[in-house]
Amino acid sequence: MNKLASRRRVLKSTTVGLATAVGLPLLDCFLNANGNAMAATDGKKAGAPLPVCFGTWWQGLGLNPGRWIPEKVGAGYTHNVELKPLEKFTGRMNVISGTKYFLDGRPLETHTTGLQIASMGRIPTGVNTVASLDSEIADVIGKNTRFRSIELALDGSRASVSKRAGSATNPSDPSPEALYARIFGPEFRDPNAADFTPDVQAMARRSVLSDVQDERMSLAKELGASDRARLDEYFTALRQVEQQLDIELRKPDPLPACSASAKPTDIKTGREVAFVEQNIKMFGTLMAHALACGQTRVFNVMVGSLGLRKPGTTQSWHPLTHEEPIDDALGYQKEVTWFIDFMNRGFASFLTELDSIKEGAGTVLDRSVVVWQTDHGYARTHTIDALPIFTVGGAAGRLKTGIHVSAAGDPATRIGLTMQQAMGVQRGSWGGLSNETSKTFTEILA
Amino acid sequence: MKQMHLIAVAVCAALASCAPAEDKVSGAGTTAGVAPVVAGEATMRRLTAEQYQNVIADLFGDTIELGGRFEPELRVNGLMAVGASSVSVTAAGMEQYDMMARRIAAQIMDEKRRALMMPCQPADAKLADDACARQFLAESGLWLYRRPLTDAELGSYVTTANKAAARLGNFHDGLAMSFSAMLASPRFLFRQETLEPDPAHKGQVRLTAYAKAAQLSFFLWNSGPDRALFEAARTGEIHTPKGYAKQVDRMIASPRLERGVRAFFVDNFHFDEFSLLTKDAEIFPKFSAQVLADAQEQTLRTVVDLLVKRRGDYRDIFTTKKTFLTQELAAIYKVPVAEHGPNGSPDIWQAFEFSKDSAYGGVQSQIAFTALHSHPGRSSPTIRGKAIREILMCQKVPAPPGNVDFKLVQDTNNPVYRTVRQRMDAHATNPVCTGCHKITDPMGYALETFDGGGAFRTKENGADIDASGTLDGKQFKSAMELGKVLHDSPATANCLVNRMASYATGRTFKREPWIQAMEQGFAAQGYVVPELMRAVALHDVFTRVAPPAQQAAN
Numbered sequence A: 001m002n003k004l005a006s007r008r009r010v011l012k013s014t015t016v017g018l019a020t021a022v023g024l025p026l027l028d029c030f031l032n033a034n035g036n037a038m039a040a041t042d043g044k045k046a047g048a049p050l051p052v053c054f055g056t057w058w059q060g061l062g063l064n065p066g067r068w069i070p071e072k073v074g075a076g077y078t079h080n081v082e083l084k085p086l087e088k089f090t091g092r093m094n095v096i097s098g099t100k101y102f103l104d105g106r107p108l109e110t111h112t113t114g115l116q117i118a119s120m121g122r123i124p125t126g127v128n129t130v131a132s133l134d135s136e137i138a139d140v141i142g143k144n145t146r147f148r149s150i151e152l153a154l155d156g157s158r159a160s161v162s163k164r165a166g167s168a169t170n171p172s173d174p175s176p177e178a179l180y181a182r183i184f185g186p187e188f189r190d191p192n193a194a195d196f197t198p199d200v201q202a203m204a205r206r207s208v209l210s211d212v213q214d215e216r217m218s219l220a221k222e223l224g225a226s227d228r229a230r231l232d233e234y235f236t237a238l239r240q241v242e243q244q245l246d247i248e249l250r251k252p253d254p255l256p257a258c259s260a261s262a263k264p265t266d267i268k269t270g271r272e273v274a275f276v277e278q279n280i281k282m283f284g285t286l287m288a289h290a291l292a293c294g295q296t297r298v299f300n301v302m303v304g305s306l307g308l309r310k311p312g313t314t315q316s317w318h319p320l321t322h323e324e325p326i327d328d329a330l331g332y333q334k335e336v337t338w339f340i341d342f343m344n345r346g347f348a349s350f351l352t353e354l355d356s357i358k359e360g361a362g363t364v365l366d367r368s369v370v371v372w373q374t375d376h377g378y379a380r381t382h383t384i385d386a387l388p389i390f391t392v393g394g395a396a397g398r399l400k401t402g403i404h405v406s407a408a409g410d411p412a413t414r415i416g417l418t419m420q421q422a423m424g425v426q427r428g429s430w431g432g433l434s435n436e437t438s439k440t441f442t443e444i445l446a
Numbered sequence B: 001m002k003q004m005h006l007i008a009v010a011v012c013a014a015l016a017s018c019a020p021a022e023d024k025v026s027g028a029g030t031t032a033g034v035a036p037v038v039a040g041e042a043t044m045r046r047l048t049a050e051q052y053q054n055v056i057a058d059l060f061g062d063t064i065e066l067g068g069r070f071e072p073e074l075r076v077n078g079l080m081a082v083g084a085s086s087v088s089v090t091a092a093g094m095e096q097y098d099m100m101a102r103r104i105a106a107q108i109m110d111e112k113r114r115a116l117m118m119p120c121q122p123a124d125a126k127l128a129d130d131a132c133a134r135q136f137l138a139e140s141g142l143w144l145y146r147r148p149l150t151d152a153e154l155g156s157y158v159t160t161a162n163k164a165a166a167r168l169g170n171f172h173d174g175l176a177m178s179f180s181a182m183l184a185s186p187r188f189l190f191r192q193e194t195l196e197p198d199p200a201h202k203g204q205v206r207l208t209a210y211a212k213a214a215q216l217s218f219f220l221w222n223s224g225p226d227r228a229l230f231e232a233a234r235t236g237e238i239h240t241p242k243g244y245a246k247q248v249d250r251m252i253a254s255p256r257l258e259r260g261v262r263a264f265f266v267d268n269f270h271f272d273e274f275s276l277l278t279k280d281a282e283i284f285p286k287f288s289a290q291v292l293a294d295a296q297e298q299t300l301r302t303v304v305d306l307l308v309k310r311r312g313d314y315r316d317i318f319t320t321k322k323t324f325l326t327q328e329l330a331a332i333y334k335v336p337v338a339e340h341g342p343n344g345s346p347d348i349w350q351a352f353e354f355s356k357d358s359a360y361g362g363v364q365s366q367i368a369f370t371a372l373h374s375h376p377g378r379s380s381p382t383i384r385g386k387a388i389r390e391i392l393m394c395q396k397v398p399a400p401p402g403n404v405d406f407k408l409v410q411d412t413n414n415p416v417y418r419t420v421r422q423r424m425d426a427h428a429t430n431p432v433c434t435g436c437h438k439i440t441d442p443m444g445y446a447l448e449t450f451d452g453g454g455a456f457r458t459k460e461n462g463a464d465i466d467a468s469g470t471l472d473g474k475q476f477k478s479a480m481e482l483g484k485v486l487h488d489s490p491a492t493a494n495c496l497v498n499r500m501a502s503y504a505t506g507r508t509f510k511r512e513p514w515i516q517a518m519e520q521g522f523a524a525q526g527y528v529v530p531e532l533m534r535a536v537a538l539h540d541v542f543t544r545v546a547p548p549a550q551q552a553a554n
Helices: A001-013 A024-030 A081-092 A113-121 A133-141 A176-182 A200-211 A213-222 A225-248 A271-292 A318-325 A334-356 A413-422 B002-014 B047-061 B091-108 B130-145 B151-168 B171-183 B209-221 B229-236 B240-254 B257-268 B270-278 B289-309 B314-320 B327-333 B381-393 B419-425 B431-449 B477-487 B490-505 B511-522 B529-538
Strands: A053-058 A093-099 A150-153 A298-302 A368-373 A387-392 A402-405 B043-044 B188-193 B195-197 B205-207 B320-324 B352-353 B468-473 B475-478
Touching: A001 A271, A024 A298, A024 B320, A053 A113, A053 A133, A053 B209, A081 A093, A081 A225, A081 A387, A093 A413, A093 B490, A113 A413, A133 A413, A133 B151, A150 A176, A150 A271, A176 A271, A176 B047, A200 A225, A200 B151, A213 A225, A213 B151, A225 B091, A225 B188, A271 A298, A271 A334, A298 B043, A318 A334, A318 B151, A368 A413, A413 B002, B047 B091, B047 B477, B130 B151, B130 B171, B130 B229, B151 B171, B151 B419, B151 B529, B188 B209, B195 B327, B205 B270, B209 B257, B209 B490, B209 B529, B229 B240, B229 B381, B240 B257, B240 B529, B257 B289, B257 B490, B257 B529, B270 B289, B289 B320, B289 B327, B289 B529, B314 B477, B314 B490, B320 B327, B327 B475, B381 B419, B381 B431, B419 B431, B431 B477, B475 B477, B490 B511, B490 B529
Parallel strands: A053 A298, A053 A368, A093 A402, A150 A298
Antiparallel strands: A093 A387, A368 A387, B043 B188, B195 B205, B320 B352, B468 B475
16 A cells, blocks of 8 residues: 555656646556556566666856865765755766876867867768767667657757767757747647557558658669768668658557656746756756657767856856956856856756656666766866766666766766667777777766 | 850859950859869759758748757858758757658648648549649659659559558658658758760760759759759750759759849858847847848848849959848847838838948948857957958968966956057967967957947047058948948958859869969859859859769868
């Protein structure tokens, strides 16, 4: 009875403000005894754990040296002052300090080179690039979801770190409203709905896509190698549309913690901090529901730090990093540090949303890992060493947490390799030239 | 070779620079033979948002709403037209194309519109109708694929429409499904430079007639071919030098050229960046969303009026006092404009000429330049100077170095360094910084008399603004004088020639002899932009394409 009562509370917490569409008998029917794995449905084996999810958080402009590195290395560290907003996640996150980006004689494109190395492991030599690590991971863990990955930008732009191989950048959804429509619009199928009737229009559309496939494929014969590669990207993209239709036409497996997110209202997008603060929470809620509903397993958040600003001021975050004098009394740039604190609180707010959807004994955050990376160790002087890196979430038991790893002078790409291996990407080394590494952070791999 | 020679003759006819040839630099004056062009590799370019919209509007009228988001475009060497040769489609983008396709198809098949939009109606609306589906899909396919569909292609789409109609019990719903599949086809979304054996040059290839027609129309009109151009492709007339030149002449004389010129300048002036431009409402209270839209339109109207309608000298875009304003813009420029046109017409756009003494003159002084290349709350001589170098002069400004201490840069509350110039001068005492800032800042200083929202000012924080500076050794004391220096600098006109050739072909070029010849042609001809476009369209570089490499690049 206690178990049932506790599940009732769980249900209540996941459906606040919404009509409760999920009944308790359904919950009992589909969860295993521990509540963290699927019961047998549609011929699937009982007890399959809920799948792992992977997220990135790209926050440019670094942190303040000396204010974020924990004193203690190893397990049981305590957060330094700048990471206090993330204190409640201490035991569930890892801090990695000391890594760097290597230029190998190439010019430093400030605020760009770091992003390229962190996401692709190398500085590209042209427009065509390798896929970013989230795409590599999505190809392993996200193949059967409605969205291979979801990208979102907090500043109202379409900017994104996520790239497919070639020249395709997966654009961000610029507003919670747009993302809501994409995930929870009319094409969303509630996995817990009692009835399921395949949509006739969707059936016809799926059939049409098959019918015209040969005609579309014929183009490949006329193209050179590089354009054929671009056409391949087109077909990869098309497969997602086909897959979305396939998913729409199939009765989904029940996911007890799933409920459609409430529709975001009063949306204002842009670079003003008030808008960003509101949208972090809305985006966080949407992503939490999307993950709980199995719509995707990979997401990428672009903060858009450079242009963030307070209304009525002449400076945004980026120019401030270069132009604000260091406060003599404080020993750091006061306004810049305000932005750092603002966005660290924002990161905590986003994580809190992921943590608010309970799945048995754990939460959506517990079966996810979110990797926080940045472009410069210290934006004021564009340093590319002593970089802060964080991971939050245990990735469904694939990662150990609560550890501070000091990796002075090592390539920052070690985290990308570690994440790919943790997510099941078959890869022994990753990166280019001096950024190539075959060393994972074994300290955090479970 | 005969065709190449005749094209060269045609170019010479268009550009006075061709005669006498001995006056020119090596290879100048001819486009083939003396300074041969290396044929570019065939490209596949993704349609831009505007091109997609234009094709649909040409086919069905401009009342069709697309209702989707296009993928961000990629700028390569200053132009998105070049980046279009590299970009593909992402999953998120495909979702949007698919959604737009269904939305467009639904509007065309809408009960109230279909009689107007479709060439035929089915015998029974509940059943498949092979003949009507075929007629509609063949006609639409011509415009979307920019060539007639092959029998196999048409057969596939008709079968698809018939099957879907049978499944849904509705002819129009079935046709809509098939048509939306065509709209999401790579053959519509990407423009291919399709090649065929060149009968005049054994062993070589040439663009097919239809590919050539599309190449021309997207360059000059930013849309697909019209019926006359399709006809010239169908008959093969477009493959004859005379027939080709006739089409180029017709298209340059067409009112649609304006659309092409606007598209070029939207790309070249980086107006896509307006989508992310914000201005602080407290600091620039007049800078509304309307001003944002009007500012772009003002500059486009200025260049189209000068370059196309009046066939003026391109270099005058840096000095012209003639422009067009709305009430909202006039409030920022602090000039009076009438609410209505001279004859009482309700046109919100009014022709306006700034006075001789006004600091405003030339596109670089207009809001679309000064506000776009500024911070949200203040101006920036560095950003503006960089924009002049990179956008207007095709010169690359190096990225700032790493590990620079900026503590001397700018403290807007500093009682000693009150103007940006004073603060930047303090910053430039750092030898690592001074090199690049010398390239950008002196031009930017001239525009400091315009604040971050584009309004004229003489003081900053109570101190007089010093707008003097130099550009490549030429001195100036004001924004207008900077305009004159830009006008007289060979770099600005040469930059336009290079950009126009890149824009037309989707490729990038060094300053090769044939480009230099084209620069001279442009100068000798009086810097008339439609004539430059004609020269590019008639040049070998535009139509000479090599088969694509079969090895993956990079």
